[in-house]
Amino acid sequence: MNYFFPKGLRWAGLAAGTALLLNACAPGQDTPTPVVGLNVSSYLAVGDTYTAGVSNGGLTRTSQEYSYPNLLARQFQSASAGGSFVQPLFDGAEGSNRAVFRGFTPEGFLQTQRVPGTAVRRTVLLANACTTTPDTLRLLKRSATAGTLPQNLGVPGLLLSQVDAVGLGNEASVGIRAFNPYFERLLPASDSRTYFQALSTAAQSATFFSYFLGMDEFMPYVRSGGTCGAVPSSRQMKLTAKRILDVLTANKRPGIIVKLPAITTIPLLRQGKGTDVEARLQAYYKDNAPLYIETPFVPGTSQRITERDYILATALPRLGKPTPVVVGGTTLMLPYGRDSRNPIVNADVLDDTSEIVYITAAINDYNNAVFVNSTTVLGLSGLAKAYGLPIIDPAQNSYLLDAGFLFNNVANSISVGGVVYSAEPVRGNFFSTDFYSLTPRGNGLLANAFISAINRAYRSNIPSLDVNDLPTTTE
Amino acid sequence: MRARLLFLLPLFSGLTAAATGFDTGPQGARVLGLGGASTAYIGSIAGLSTNPGLLPQWGDSLTRLSFGGFGQIRRASFVGQDTYLRTNQDLTVQPGGYLYATRAVSKRVSVGLALNTPYGYHTKWPNAWEGRSVIQESQLSTFFAQPTVGFKLNDNFSLGVGFVYAYGKYTQRRALGQYDDPAAQANLSSSGSGYGVNAGLYGRTGDNLAFGISYRSGVKLKMNNGAYTTAGVPGRDASLLAGASDFKTQINLPSTLSVGIADRVTKKLLLTFDFALSGWSTLDSLTLDVAASGPVPAQRLRTARRYEDALAFRVGTEYQVNSKLVLLAGLHYDETPVRDEFVNPEFVDANRVGASAGLSYQLSQRLAVEAAYAFDYGQLRTARADQTRFLVSNVSGTYRTLSHTASLGVSAAF
Known part of the structure; x- marks a missing residue:
């Protein structure tokens, strides 16, 4: 406006304005006081790839720090109710192999570039039952927490069918029995404990738990296009889930159980609709x-x-x-x-008729099976009810977080604070380059979903994260 | 006498909305002090822009001049619905100014000119605030020029008509929060002009009671020279977001229908009442027609505003302390045109109550200085962003708005 009026008028306006400056405090508004309605001083996270904090197909110190359990623990701490949260962190900038964003092809498809893991201590080639190319198994440097077990018990690639496998984390099993290098680095050398035993030990000191297991069970089958093995048995998955949850909910320990998202919301499939x-x-x-x-x-x-x-x-x-x-x-x-x-x-x-429908049915059964009669094997919804934790809304088991809701919304795009999140890896800012695991922001949105579930179920007022503040990639 | 005008009340009582929006308030120090109730107020020629029908009332042998400046601070605080983070808007002063002149050309006909800045706002949030990808800074400034002619029908009635030329400038800045680079931004800048008319009637129904009715048409600011620029976009998205493109837009400023009465209670005391209905519903959306640029195709970016018509109620009083000093005070209640579903940080508005005070001091027979201050307190507003409506860019939380306006001016008659 300045050029419309003679200088004198501008000065008059400025003088009037200056007088106002002295008087122009911002209007006050009270911010809600954080309330945590349960004891979260010792949080135990049980899960697989998502819980461990994998991003871009690998685990690094940075990606661990942006794992949803760690973000959640940070919010507990900011609400001054959380204790420390111990993760099996890699040293410095170390991590496992991963594939980082390189660009897009002319057709618009994602291109990645391999980054060798700096935490790899030994490489073994193992025959693959389904293809002629062998699998490369990379053993990783042992976590500094191996003596005591960390609070983040997320193990990438952990199958429910392997939780009772003896020696799953013992190097002696390589090439002989089921073996998981990420579980191995959580345990002392030559420790043959099963995941179930480790979890039972860690649960003793926990005051709060989260359970998000099962997605990795389906991924070997999905990644092979349905050509390797069979669709996992949801009955076995449910039985194992019950045994684990029996331990986690012992002594009425509060927690959050996460239902699996629909398989078609994962960009590995969603991008190829x-x-x-x-x-x-x-x-x-x-x-x-x-x-x-x-x-x-x-x-x-x-x-x-x-x-x-x-x-x-x-x-x-x-x-x-x-x-x-x-x-x-x-x-x-x-x-x-x-x-x-x-x-x-x-x-x-x-394909729909011989593969997708069976995977979807298995996931639905694992998620939703509720009590019908005494022979029913309960799914997560049924189990959540059975543990008799507080029910706020009968239509929605509030201590049950439906990750499918978030994943499905993301698959259809959501807007958070003016930023659009979609299922497209990299550009969508939710999934990382491996078409499966999450970016730090994706982990932030998942942590926020936990927070709103906890706030509903446990009458709490835990602040959410501003996810747009988190980085878009762990690299 | 007064009871006769009560018929006006039911006319407005059914309306639930009001006149604030981004109007900058009364356009003159003296009418600001009066709380803006100036449709039937002839104490200042600033009334010219509110009601051209007042013009012949200054149709004596004198040339009148009134000019001044004002500054407005609108400031809001925000608390995120889920994050509980509080953000205060940065302090900005939206400057304004006015100049009015009137002169009689014959016994019945007068001419006048009004220059003022009736609409505008300047919203500035901290660069890193929670809603930075919705808006960081937005400013609209307008300038109205209104040559006016007035006719005296008889001793008691007069009418006036003015032609309105309006010019406006709009700028907007927001972060591109999908990228890590905090400097990634999208900027909009455009300006344009539009036309309108203003007509009004003034009458006296007795020695002590006067009324005024006026209507100013809406103005469509056509902005065809817009520049849309982005910064900090990584190369991988060069085909999605152009570095620079042209755009066209249009900003509709509302029509206003004002009805007012002025009652001289005693020789020294004057009371004025005003209702004003602003036709904000013409502001349906902010639509940018962005031209193609390089690999990025032409697109239409539409942000729904869905303003509704809005009503304001104002009461003013003027007290003649002595021959030199006049004290002014006013109260007003302005409802907001912004619906609950469309509360947005680009322009935060709320139903407001306000009070004002001012004075006019006669330095000499020909010259007076005028000063006024007004304070508005806004109701708490809650914005609920639906994440699944991903084309709507918003942030959930509550807003509280305050505004301060101060004006200083001179009026002269010679």
Whole structure:
């Protein structure tokens, strides 16, 4: 406005304004007092990849510090109710192997770059039951907490079917029995304790727990496109969950049980939703060629992809690229997936009828099975009810956190403080480059979901994190 | 006499909304002191812009001039719904000014000119606050020029018509919080102009009672020269966010319908009452038509505002202490045009109650200085952002708003 008025008027305005400065305190508003309605002084986190804080396909000191249990513990502390929270941290900037963001292909697919782990102490090649390429097992430097067990008992890749495996964390098991290098680094050398035993020991001193196990159970099957092994048995998963929760809820110990998200909300599948990919490739190639997959149960035939078939995100960059196919005795170069004679192979896709429906049914059963009669094996919802923790809202077991709700919202995009989060890795800021694990901000949103569940269930007033303050990547 | 005008009350009692929004308040030191109840007030020629029908009332042999400046501080505090973090808006002074002149050209006809700054705001949040990706800073400034002509119908009635030219400038800045770089930002800047009319009627129904009715049309500020720039966008997203593109937008300023009465209770004491209805509902959204730039296609960015029409109620009093000194005081209640569902940190507004005080001191027969101060206290507002409506950029929490306005001016007659 300044140029509209002669100088004298501006001075008059400024003089009036200056007089105001003396009088212009910001209006007061009381901030709510944090209240923690339960004892969170010793928090025990039980879980797998998500709980450990994996990001970009690996675990580093930084990613551990942004694990949701650690963010949660920080909020407990800020509400001056939390004690210390001990994690099995790597030293300095050390970590395991991971794949970091490099760029996007011209078609818009994510490209990553491998970063070798600095905490790897030994590499072993192991035969893989399903493919000819061997798996590389990398043993990691032992955690400084190995003497006592940490409070974050998240073990990447932990299967519920392995919680009773003897020697799961003993180097002597390598190549002989089930072995998990991330569990191994939590234990002293040559310790043959099972995960269940370790958890039972750690639970004795805990005042509060979180349980988020089960996702990793499905991932080997999902990653193989349904070609390796079978869909995990939800009955076995439920039985194991009950044994673990019996220990965790002993003496009415309060806690939060996390239901699993739908498998199709994970970007490994969500990014490859059949019809979405088809439309994206049609837009890129400026044609209307459909996508084809191998027909389930009928070898050698193909069918058009549907919106309920999911291509693995890791296979997406290969779509449309010419590959040799033998047709009627001659070898033709046909675009992969975009010709009915060169359909997307079973290992690159989870089709609806023979795979997705079974995984979804297993997850639903594990999440939701409630008491019907005495022979019912309870799922997480049923167990949560059975433990008789406080129920605030009968429609919603408040001490039960439905991670599916958050993951599903993210899959459809959400806006938090003006920033949009979506299931697209990197750009979506929720999932990291491995199409599965979370970014620090994704962990922050998950921690906030815990906080709102705790606030509801335990009449607490714990402040949430400003997730937009967290970094977008652990690198 | 007074009872006769009570018929006006039911006319407005059914309306639930009011006149604040981003108007900067009464446009003159003396009318500011009076709380803005100036539709039927002839004590200051600042009334010219409120009610052109007042103009012939200054149709004697004198040329009148009134000018001054004012400053307005609107300041809000915010407490995040879930984070419990409190943020205070940075202190900003929205400057304004006014200049009025009137002169009779014949016994019945007078002309006048009003220049003022009736709408504007300056919102500035700390750069790192919780809602930084919604808004960091936003400013709108307007300037109105209104040449006016007035006709005296008879001794008791007069009317006036003015043509309004308006100019406005709008800038906005927000963080691109999807990136780690705290300097990643999007900036908007544009300016434009629009036109309107202002017409009013003034009448006296006796020696002591006067009334005024006026209507100023809405003004559409057409801004075609907008510049939309971003900074700190990583190369991987160059195809999503352009470094610089042009945009067009339009900001609709509301119409106002004012009705007022002035009652000379005693020789020294004057009371005035005003109702003003502002047609804020024309401000439906902020729509930016962004032109294509490089690989980024043209797009329309729309932020819903959905303002509703709004009513203000004002009472003012003027007391002649002696031949030189006039004291002024006023009270007002302004309802907000901002609906609960659209409470947004770019422009925080609330139903407000306010009080004002002022004085006019006659330095000589021809010259007076005028000063006034007004204080507004806003109701607590709660914004609830629905995360799943991801196209709506907002932050959940509560706001409390205060505003201070001070004005200093001179009026002369010669």
